[in-house]
Amino acid sequence: MPKKARDGTDTKGLLDYLYGPGKRDEHTNPHMVASWDDPFVEDPARSPDMTISDLALILDAPVYALLGKQPAKHVYHVAVRNAPEDRLLTDEEWARVAREMMHASGIAKHGDDQACRWVAIRHADDHIHIVATQARQDGRQPRLRQDIPNMHATARNFEVEFGLRRLKHGDKTARKWAKTGEQEKATRRGLSEPVRETLQRTVRQAAAAATSEDDFFARLTAVGVRVNKRMAPDGNITGYSVAMPGDRDGGQRAVFFPGARLASDLSLPRVRERWTTPISVPTVAPAEMWQEAERRVRAAADQLGAGGLRQGAGDVAALGDLIVIAAVVSPRMVRDRLKDAAYEFERASRVPGDRALEGQARSLYRESTQLLSQSVAAAGRSDTVAALGFLLALVTAIEASRKWHQAQEHRAQAEASGRAGRLLREAVEVTAGASAAREYRPRPKRVTTRAPGARRTPAVSGERPMAGVLQEAVPVHARAILADPAWPALRTRLAAVEKAGEDPVDVLATVAAKRELTSADSVAEVLTWRLDGWSRQRGASTTATGKSPSPTSTGGTGRTSGPRKTGAPGPTRRPPGDEQRKGPRRAR
Incomplete structure (x- = not known):
């Protein structure tokens, strides 16, 4: 992706930086890969007869020979960078990229011997820097019109030819990154x-x-x-x-x-568009907000984009706001995942062009957003189990937005919807695991009789083969799980469950039965997420039990008392109704 830096006035200073070690020694093997006059321009990094100062003077020479007024900032600087997952390009491939970029920008058209002078420098594996001076060798200034869009179009062609990550033409919806x-x-x-x-x-x-x-x-x-x-x-x-x-x-x-x-x-x-169309939202109790929001989100799923492109643009914008607020008020167990989903869906909520603000789906999403924001005071007390239905509805809504973006050929937005949907599905499965843990009632342990004098063999944590646990708990999916790349993570979770003193067969069967598994792309991954929710819920319950003693354990006051002295009698528990038999309290 080419990115044009600000124009400058110091050619030598820029070359010193590009050929130097960088601000944090991040530059490795700086060298020239192409120039306006290959192969006759020598590289200061490889030739003893060329210095950086010499190269800067050669580049600047046409600037001083301009027939008219010199440009205030004559240094033209473009960086062309590949995505981290792309393969490494050779110097020859980068040289070709540089020549085509200069042709597309208008700096140096193919076959123009009097074009501007430029060099391409590589000091890292994944990008090059192109430095040019905005003065033609015939004494005229170049005409640069739509240089960046033209270079972007050239980059799209190279992405296909070189098998690189394919980006979309700039539609001004991308996230604005920190500098x-x-x-x-x-x-x-x-x-x-x-x-x-x-x-x-x-x-x-x-x-x-x-x-x-x-x-x-x-x-x-x-x-x-x-x-x-x-x-x-x-x-x-x-x-x-x-x-x-x-x-x-x-x-x-x-x-x-x-x-x-x-x-x-x-x-x-x-921002004003969000309240242009007034909506009416009933006041509901915090305990009912998830159900009310779920009902509206499910009703909106079939309406998203039904009225055309402009209506769909307004619908996905409102859906993005809903995910943002849902992340704020969601249960703590899945809040980080929902915040990540809101971050990913941000690009999907922006569509180039105008938006219709009267769509039915948009109104329902806005109502759901207001329902959740009105109950923001309950954010810290949100019930993980109660939110499960809403999260499932939200997954359906995001999938509907992904299909709509695909139909409109919004590839970047469709990919963003897919990433957000995966995070929401993960949150759903974690919530399902927590729900299973809350409803769990352990099976009574079988008591085995031992012969007189026989010694009991102590159980060792992790001793049981986890493949056998799969065969007992989920026999239908056992073969597929063992071949799944996510099986090692699931095996680690099962070992942790056993180490915590619980029966991994019973626990795995319980979380597997909580929701269907047939639609899962990876059953092992889904079960891992559910066990994550299980462990968090069981850990939270244990912590709450250990840190919050019951009122009866402290004499009915609800306060924690200091350590009791050895031999001191414990508090006497009154029988029910004894409080009514006490005499009148003395006034102070």
Whole structure:
């Protein structure tokens, strides 16, 4: 993917950096792979007769010979990078890429002997840097129109030819990533992520839950974000920017990010779209919010995109907001997975072009979002089992969005929906395992009689072969599970269950019976997720039992007492109804 850097004025300074060790010694074997006049331009890294200063002077020579006014910034810099999973290209392949990129950009058309001068430098396995000067050798300036889109189109052709990861033509829906300087600043400050990403997530959550413009800004202020509103002369708000407390630049000024710079759908006009069409949401008890939201999400699944492209664009945008809020109020056991799903689905919620805001599916998704956001106070007490039905409905909705994107040939959005759907399915199975653990009643252990004088052989944790556990618990799926790449992870989970003192056969049979397994792509993976939920639920129950003694154990006060002295009598438990026989309490 070609990415154009800012134009500059210092050709030698840029070459020094590209041929140098880098900021953190990340550059390895810097060398030239192509130039405007191959093979006659010597490489400073390989020729004793050429220095970096000499190469910079040769590149800059046409700039000083321009017939008219020189450009303010004459250095043209483009980086072309492959995806991490792509194969390594040879120097010859990168040289061909560089020539085609310069042809597509208009810097140096094929067969033009008077074109601009350029060099391509490789100092890493996965990318090259192309440096050119914006001055033709015949004394004229180049005409660069649509240079980046043209280079992107060329990159798509190379992706097919070289068998690389295929990207989509830029539709301005991609996520806005933190810049290198922002990442380095976060590292220096000891932050877990750049400030831009924190603001993206915070503003998106506020926009998804808000019901009006005042509510939106109030939510941002409530979580500690600094808000700067841009006002028109007539007093109307035309835009906004946000900053995190303590985030300052070199001049000790607060660093504000406009909403549109955080994400294309976080500009003020796009944020206002969320409450353009009013919706009515009934007030429900926190215990019923999951069921009410589930009913609406299931009703919307068949309506998504039914009214055409514009309506579908509005539907998936509302679905993205719903996933964001669901991640905030979801049970703690699956909250991280839902947050990851919301992160992945963000690209799928943005579609190029206009959106219709009156679709039936959009209204149902917005109602579900408001139902969950109204019950945000119950986030810490959300019932994992009660949320299972809603999560299943959400999986269906995301799958519907994936199919709709595929039908519209939105490949990047369809892939994002697929990644989000996988994370949601994982959350569903973890929740199913937790539900099975909550309802579990262990089977009575069989008592075996031993002959007089016979010694009992102690059971050793992990002694039982786990393949035998499969044959007993899930005989129908045992053969497929043993051949599954996810079997080692499942075997580790089963060993942990046995080590915890539970019967792995009984536990595995219980979680397997909780939901059907026939539709699973990997039964071993699904059972691993369910055992994860099982272990978390059982661990939480054990912790709660150990840390929260019952009221009767502390004399009915509900308080924890200090260690009892040896030999001291314990508290006397009163029989039921004894409290009514006590005399009147003395007034103080």
